[in-house]
Amino acid sequence: MFETKNGVNYYEVLEVAYDAPQHEVHKAYTRAKATYASDNPALYSMFTVDEARDLLKLIEEAYSVLGNHGLRRNYDEVLRKGGGAPRKLASVSVEADHNALPDFMVPDPSIPGSFEETPQAKPSNVTQMPVQAHAVAANPYMAPQTHSAPAPAQAPVEAPAAEAVASPLMDPIHAAATGKRESILVTNSEFTVRKRESTMPLMPPDTGRCPLGTYKIDEGMENEISERTEFDGPFLQKVRVYKGVSLEKLSVASRIGKTYLIALESNDFKNLPAPVFLRGFLVQMGKQLGIDENKVVTSYMNLAKASGKYGS
Amino acid sequence: MNDNTPNPFKLNPKAHNAAPAFNSTTVWAIGGGKGGIGKSFISSSLAICLTRMGKSVTLVDLDLGSANLHTCLGMKIPSQTLSDFVSGRVQNLNDVAAPTEIPGLNFISGFNDALNIADLDRSNKDRLISALRGLRTQYVILDLGAGTSENTLDFFLAADQKVIAVTPEPTSIENAYRFMKSSFYRKLRQAESELGIQALIETAMDAKNQLGIKSPADLVRYVASVDAAAGARLNEKIADFSMQILLNQVRTRQDTELGHSMKSVCKKYFGIETEYIGYIDHDNAVWQSLRKRRPLVIEYPYSSIVGQFLGITKNLLNPTSLRAVI
Numbered sequence: 001m002f003e004t005k006n007g008v009n010y011y012e013v014l015e016v017a018y019d020a021p022q023h024e025v026h027k028a029y030t031r032a033k034a035t036y037a038s039d040n041p042a043l044y045s046m047f048t049v050d051e052a053r054d055l056l057k058l059i060e061e062a063y064s065v066l067g068n069h070g071l072r073r074n075y076d077e078v079l080r081k082g083g084g085a086p087r088k089l090a091s092v093s094v095e096a097d098h099n100a101l102p103d104f105m106v107p108d109p110s111i112p113g114s115f116e117e118t119p120q121a122k123p124s125n126v127t128q129m130p131v132q133a134h135a136v137a138a139n140p141y142m143a144p145q146t147h148s149a150p151a152p153a154q155a156p157v158e159a160p161a162a163e164a165v166a167s168p169l170m171d172p173i174h175a176a177a178t179g180k181r182e183s184i185l186v187t188n189s190e191f192t193v194r195k196r197e198s199t200m201p202l203m204p205p206d207t208g209r210c211p212l213g214t215y216k217i218d219e220g221m222e223n224e225i226s227e228r229t230e231f232d233g234p235f236l237q238k239v240r241v242y243k244g245v246s247l248e249k250l251s252v253a254s255r256i257g258k259t260y261l262i263a264l265e266s267n268d269f270k271n272l273p274a275p276v277f278l279r280g281f282l283v284q285m286g287k288q289l290g291i292d293e294n295k296v297v298t299s300y301m302n303l304a305k306a307s308g309k310y311g312s
Numbered sequence: 313m314n315d316n317t318p319n320p321f322k323l324n325p326k327a328h329n330a331a332p333a334f335n336s337t338t339v340w341a342i343g344g345g346k347g348g349i350g351k352s353f354i355s356s357s358l359a360i361c362l363t364r365m366g367k368s369v370t371l372v373d374l375d376l377g378s379a380n381l382h383t384c385l386g387m388k389i390p391s392q393t394l395s396d397f398v399s400g401r402v403q404n405l406n407d408v409a410a411p412t413e414i415p416g417l418n419f420i421s422g423f424n425d426a427l428n429i430a431d432l433d434r435s436n437k438d439r440l441i442s443a444l445r446g447l448r449t450q451y452v453i454l455d456l457g458a459g460t461s462e463n464t465l466d467f468f469l470a471a472d473q474k475v476i477a478v479t480p481e482p483t484s485i486e487n488a489y490r491f492m493k494s495s496f497y498r499k500l501r502q503a504e505s506e507l508g509i510q511a512l513i514e515t516a517m518d519a520k521n522q523l524g525i526k527s528p529a530d531l532v533r534y535v536a537s538v539d540a541a542a543g544a545r546l547n548e549k550i551a552d553f554s555m556q557i558l559l560n561q562v563r564t565r566q567d568t569e570l571g572h573s574m575k576s577v578c579k580k581y582f583g584i585e586t587e588y589i590g591y592i593d594h595d596n597a598v599w600q601s602l603r604k605r606r607p608l609v610i611e612y613p614y615s616s617i618v619g620q621f622l623g624i625t626k627n628l629l630n631p632t633s634l635r636a637v638i
Contacts, residue, residue, distance in 0.1 A: 015579060035573040042573030045486045046581055051526075055580070 210290035341471035345491030347458035375457025529583030559591035
């Protein structure tokens with residue numbers, strides 16, 4: 001019944017039964033990703049690094065279809081008609097079910113950290129600093145900034161707030177530029193303790209840093225970001241590109257699937273998930289890109305509702 | 313351990329050695345390519361676990377050049393061994409099978425330094441394979457020894473349950489895959505000649521780069537795309553070829569995931585289903601019992617390893633026939 005003459009069968013890629021429920025698909029996806037990670041000893045002498053990478057891409061693609069109810073239904077139809085599985089997602093017409101749980105966000109108890117909104121920092125990472133731009137302004141120990149800090153924060157809508165800051169928190173965006181390296185301990189019930197290594201290399205003066213990388217500061221752009229009140233998809237993309245963060249990196253760090261990120265950045269409200277999840281995504285994006293997540297969340301959600309295409 | 317000690321594992325001893333009404337001997341083979349990963353230890357432990365479940369078992373040491381199984385069992389070398397059968401001195405393999413102190417377990421030793429399994433000629437090999445099926449116990453377990461000689465592969469392929477033992481070291485993993493590839497290709501060769509598709513496969517292998525054939529799975533898919541009927545028959549033949557993966561000397565939790573990863577790699581590379589039947593922890597009790605030349609299952613019956621072996625034995629048996637173990 002599910003023969004495909006050419007093209008790829010996503011069920012075979014994920015090694016999952018045709019009638020598998022969504023949580024099993026998610027489990028198979030997690031397992032497949034772990035299996036074809038380049039450092040898995042099981043790959044030795046069977047797959048080259050490139051082949052493993054290609055397999056990972058295929059697995060990603062398979063899950064982006066099978067992990068979504070609507071896309072999966074369409075794909076099943078295509079398979080049933082005996083056609084080759086379409087490789088490009090763009091060719092599959094999407095009628096996403098907005099009330100369906102986006103399965104990327106289904107927490108899997110067996111994976112440590114899946115109930116946390118932010119990914120666990122690996123010990124080898126030098127710094128993963130939670131961006132608290134809004135807390136900066138309120139902090140009496142803050143060094144004076146040339147960068148105009150955004151207005152003091154209201155309580156964030158659904159994000160776990162970083163609470164007690166143990167020691168003076170420098171504006172992370174300009175901290176690298178000023179070259180001051182302090183040991184910053186952020187203790188919080190939701191975040192793991194992250195300590196900035198004092199042996200971090202000095203950054204060139206006009207380099208900024210966000211949780212996902214460093215970039216060259218353009219004051220004009222920085223002003224635009226801080227003054228902006230309406231965050232829409234294309235502007236978020238502009239910020240992401242400015243900060244030198246690839247879609248891949250953002251997807252991995254924020255644990256938001258690429259398809260959703262693409263939809264988000266192109267204002268494709270029809271294909272975005274339910275509000276509770278969308279808000280989570282926006283908060284994550286704000287954090288990872290180092291912009292005020294409250295502004296992002298409120299303005300984007302309003303935009304989405306106003307468009308009329310975002311059903312919830 | 314003498315018979316006066318109450319042994320919770322002992323079932324009705326009279327149930328053993330009952331010859332089946334019809335010849336329904338099931339053969340298990342333990343292979344794995346690499347030497348020293350514990351195949352003899354695994355085969356002897358599985359055999360003893362089977363006897364604890366009331367089955368009659370013959371354990372056969374096919375590691376002809378370097379037979380060790382009698383040492384694992386703590387037995388003296390029997391007066392007659394496999395080489396007596398192979399040379400023709402003994403006609404019936406059952407006469408070579410020696411009873412052991414363990415009720416229900418018979419043992420065939422491969423001990424003879426002069427004869428190596430690779431030196432076994434084709435007619436003797438075929439004769440041995442059919443004789444193994446004629447043994448009068450319910451189960452026959454073959455300890456295959458290291459390497460991928462044709463004879464080793466043929467014994468492996470002749471078994472009903474083909475178990476590959478792997479340890480989490482890259483060398484062992486590499487050898488296990490080599491063993492799997494060799495046995496798969498040997499099976500493919502057999503299927504080829506039966507189906508008459510040698511020419512088709514040769515053409516495919518000559519042009520494999522243009523056709524994008526990188527793995528056996530691709531080859532089989534290509535055959536199916538060219539000749540659907542032959543492809544279907546080939547798939548049938550390959551479908552009965554299934555292997556079981558058994559991890560030994562596992563030290564960390566992550567090591568246990570290796571079985572699942574290998575299962576997935578086999579599916580993607582060969583297109584065959586393998587089963588991950590379980591893992592055995594690395595345990596000091598193993599070398600301690602070996603030094604004493606006593607089987608671990610008897611010497612340390614409450615060790616967690618014994619529990620793991622029992623679980624694996626259950627997985628290898630028909631799962632519907634046993635509901636609870638002990």
